Amino acid sequence: MKKITITIVFITLIIPIFSYAQEIATLKYNGGGDWYSNPTALPNLISYCNTYLNTTIKEKPQVAEVGSSSIFQYPFIYMTGHGNVFFTKSDAQNLQDYLLSGGFLHIDDNYGMEPYLRKELVKIFPDKELKEIGKNHEIFKDKFIFKEGLPKIHEHNSKRPQAFGFFHEGRLVLLFTYESDLGDGWEDPSVHNDPKEIRDKALKMGANIINYAFKH
Known part of the structure; x- marks a missing residue:
């Protein structure tokens, strides 16, 4: 009887990060700042994107801790707050790895937040410059047109709205509004x-940001 040798090849499926169902998350960071502020913001933006961009983002955003590997599950992470921000060395490295491997942080x-944040951003990319993003960038015109760039939603001290970012190989990886x-x-x-006009501007700009993050 002829002996038949069957070679079984085990195929290891390397699931790339961000291959999960479309989900986005809020970043939980240290330092005492209110990372949890604006609790209805992301759910409303998700609903808007699912309606007008035909995305299928899960309705409830998740919470991702800055130093956790869980951040790699999300193509888009949102960070906000009013106060202090602090990244440990390992937090900063985790965020750098996330951003360079395809993630996007808004x-x-x-x-x-701004005076505290700037010194922490240096920890993530010590060799990169935080650059102001011009109004001609794709993020302001891909889905909804913002001829003047970032819109002003709330007035605090009469300063103009500005968008800053870090780029890696031509891709915007971190957006700071x-x-x-x-x-x-x-x-x-x-x-x-x-008023509805202001909310529409905010949601359209948010949709542009989500769309850019998912495309790139």
């Missing part, structure tokens, strides 16, 4: 009593 200053307060515009209408 940091939305809810007013008061300052003096705009997009998250306030995403919240339930009853929270800030913003």
